[in-house]
Each structure stands twice: as structure tokens, then as C-alpha cells.
Amino acid sequence: MIFDVTVEVSLRAGVADPQGSTIERSLPTLGFPGVSGVRVGKSIRFEIDAPDEATARAEVEDLCRRFLTNPVIEDSEIRMAALEDAR
Amino acid sequence: MTARVGVVLFPGSNCEFDAVEAIRHLGGDAEIVWHEASSLAGFDAVIIPGGFAHGDYLRPGAIARFSPVMEAVTAFAADGGPVVGICNGFQILTEAGLLPGALQKNAGLKFRCDTAILRVESTNSALTNEATLGAELRIPINHFEGNYTCSTETLAELRDADRIVLRYVENPNGSVDDIAGVCNEGRNVVGLMPHPERASHELLGSTDGRPLLLSLLAAASRQ
Numbered sequence: 001m002i003f004d005v006t007v008e009v010s011l012r013a014g015v016a017d018p019q020g021s022t023i024e025r026s027l028p029t030l031g032f033p034g035v036s037g038v039r040v041g042k043s044i045r046f047e048i049d050a051p052d053e054a055t056a057r058a059e060v061e062d063l064c065r066r067f068l069t070n071p072v073i074e075d076s077e078i079r080m081a082a083l084e085d086a087r
Numbered sequence: 088m089t090a091r092v093g094v095v096l097f098p099g100s101n102c103e104f105d106a107v108e109a110i111r112h113l114g115g116d117a118e119i120v121w122h123e124a125s126s127l128a129g130f131d132a133v134i135i136p137g138g139f140a141h142g143d144y145l146r147p148g149a150i151a152r153f154s155p156v157m158e159a160v161t162a163f164a165a166d167g168g169p170v171v172g173i174c175n176g177f178q179i180l181t182e183a184g185l186l187p188g189a190l191q192k193n194a195g196l197k198f199r200c201d202t203a204i205l206r207v208e209s210t211n212s213a214l215t216n217e218a219t220l221g222a223e224l225r226i227p228i229n230h231f232e233g234n235y236t237c238s239t240e241t242l243a244e245l246r247d248a249d250r251i252v253l254r255y256v257e258n259p260n261g262s263v264d265d266i267a268g269v270c271n272e273g274r275n276v277v278g279l280m281p282h283p284e285r286a287s288h289e290l291l292g293s294t295d296g297r298p299l300l301l302s303l304l305a306a307a308s309r310q
Contacts, residue, residue: 015236016191016236019192067153072189
């Protein structure tokens with residue numbers, strides 16, 4: 001089965017986010033005075049071939065831990081869905 | 088015997104020849120080692136130089152840690168061999184798990200290209216054994232992601248074990264506890280954001296990097 005995967009990488013709570021705070025500081029100048037709590041992350045999309053969803057998820061979790069995130073400062077959230085059309 | 092230093096070259100490194108020149112100028116022997124090398128046989132010390140290894144894609148050091156040479160570097164370090172990561176090299180060593188913590192984007196999101204003043208906080212490491220405790224060194228910095236961060240437990244561990252080897256006198260990037268350089272438990276692996284190789288000759292404006300590189304050569308000679 002092929003799964004469509006989206007990994008959202010975000011800085012862990014408590015880790016300072018210089019990008020987020022710089023964006024936040026610039027917003028009032030642009031006419032958006034009410035925005036707060038800006039955090040910047042990244043989104044990584046890919047497809048994975050695995051026998052079932054549990055196997056796919058385990059593999060993606062391992063990939064996140066060892067490569068896609070730096071666990072010292074980052075967390076990840078995984079979303080996945082089986083692709084309907086078998087290829 | 089002249090100490091032989093391997094300077095690892097990744098695609099995207101850009102300080103490798105500076106490191107080679109500085110080591111040779113100080114009486115050592117230095118050779119470039121391509122990142123696909125699988126052995127560091129014949130070397131007495133290793134420098135992971137600055138730059139943008141593998142384009143810094145994903146995160147600085149994230150891809151470089153999977154370069155074949157890193158297995159050899161890990162084995163070399165495990166055997167007690169002196170390894171120093173400068174700037175991007177420091178980032179690579181943290182990603183590879185050879186040093187604790189991580190290097191975040193600078194506070195204020197500012198790329199810092201400046202001369203920093205560093206204080207030698209420990210002379211018990213491969214990079215500071217010939218330096219003077221408490222000495223203040225003028226060394227160039229040139230980085231966007233040099234904001235050292237780690238968990239409070241790791242920070243306590245680093246402090247208790249005297250593993251913070253260099254601190255900024257004036258913090259340029261938001262690093263926790265003004266940390267400019269740390270070492271591993273064995274004290275043979277050291278990472279720092281500043282560039283001692285760029286302060287190794289009068290013509291470069293400062294020779295304050297010399298005691299650090301001479302420390303590395305001294306550690307290499309004991310190999």
C-alpha cells in the first residue's frame with residue numbers, strides 16, 4: 001500500500017523561535033497588531049510503500065527521529081492517508 | 088614526529104583550506120579528507136571545518152552526519168582521537184551525537200560576521216590544553232545558526248563536568264550560558280562556533296586562535 005505522508009516539524013515548546021518572534025514583531029507595522037504566538041516550522045511531504053498503516057507509521061516515526069527532526073529542539077506531527085488508486 | 092591532521096571536506100564546506108593552511112603554518116601536517124572516505128588511518132587528529140555541508144539542507148549538519156566519513160570520525164573519536172568541529176563542523180558533531188545540544192538560529196535572526204571575544208573556561212580539552220585559563224581571545228565568528236541550546240539537564244551536566252571550554256564575553260547569538268564551545272565526556276571531541284583558523288597569523292588581524300590550534304596539535308602528538 002502507498003501512503004501519502006505529511007510531517008509537520010515544529011520547535012519544541014520552550015525552545016525560542018527567532019523566526020517566529022521576528023515575524024511577530026514586524027506584523028504591527030504591516031497593520032496586523034493583534035497577532036501573537038507566531039511559531040515557524042516546516043512541512044515535509046512524501047509517499048511511502050508499506051504493507052499496512054501501522055508499519056508505515058513506525059517507519060515514518062523512525063525517519064522523523066533519526067533524520068527529519070533534531071529531537072533536541074524539534075517535535076514532529078505525522079499525518080498519513082492511504083492513496084486510493086493503487087499503482 | 089609531525090602531527091598529521093585530517094581536514095574533512097564535504098560538498099559545501101568552505102573553510103577547509105584555511106584550516107589546512109593554519110595547521111601547516113603552525114608546524115603540523117594537514118591533508119584534506121573527502122567525505123566519502125571510509126578510513127582515517129594515519130591521522131592523529133581530525134578537523135571538521137566550517138561551511139555549508141550538503142547545502143545545510145533540512146538542518147545544518149543533518150545530511151552531513153550520514154556521509155560515510157562520519158562513521159570513521161565516530162570510531163576515531165571513540166578511540167580517544169582528537170576531533171574538533173569549527174562552526175558548521177560543530178553543527179555536524181551535534182547532529183551526529185558526538186557532542187550534546189543543538190545550534191539554533193541566532194537570537195534576533197541576525198547573521199553575525201564579527202570578531203568575538205572568547206574566554207577560556209577549561210584547559211582540559213583537546214582544543215584548550217595549551218591555552219591559559221581565563222585568557223580572552225579575539226576570534227572571528229561567521230554564522231547564522233550558532234545559538235547553542237540544550238536541555239537544562241544537559242546544561243547542568245556540562246557545567247558540573249567542566250565541559251564548557253569557551254564562553255563569549257559578550258553573547259553574539261543568544262547561546263545559553265554564553266557557550267561558544269563544549270567538549271564531550273572524553274574531552275577529545277570539541278565543537279565551537281568561532282573560527283580559530285582565521286586568527287592564526289598576524290596578517291589575519293589576530294593570532295589568538297594559535298593557542299587553540301596548538302592545543303589540537305599537542306593532543307594529536309600524544310596519539
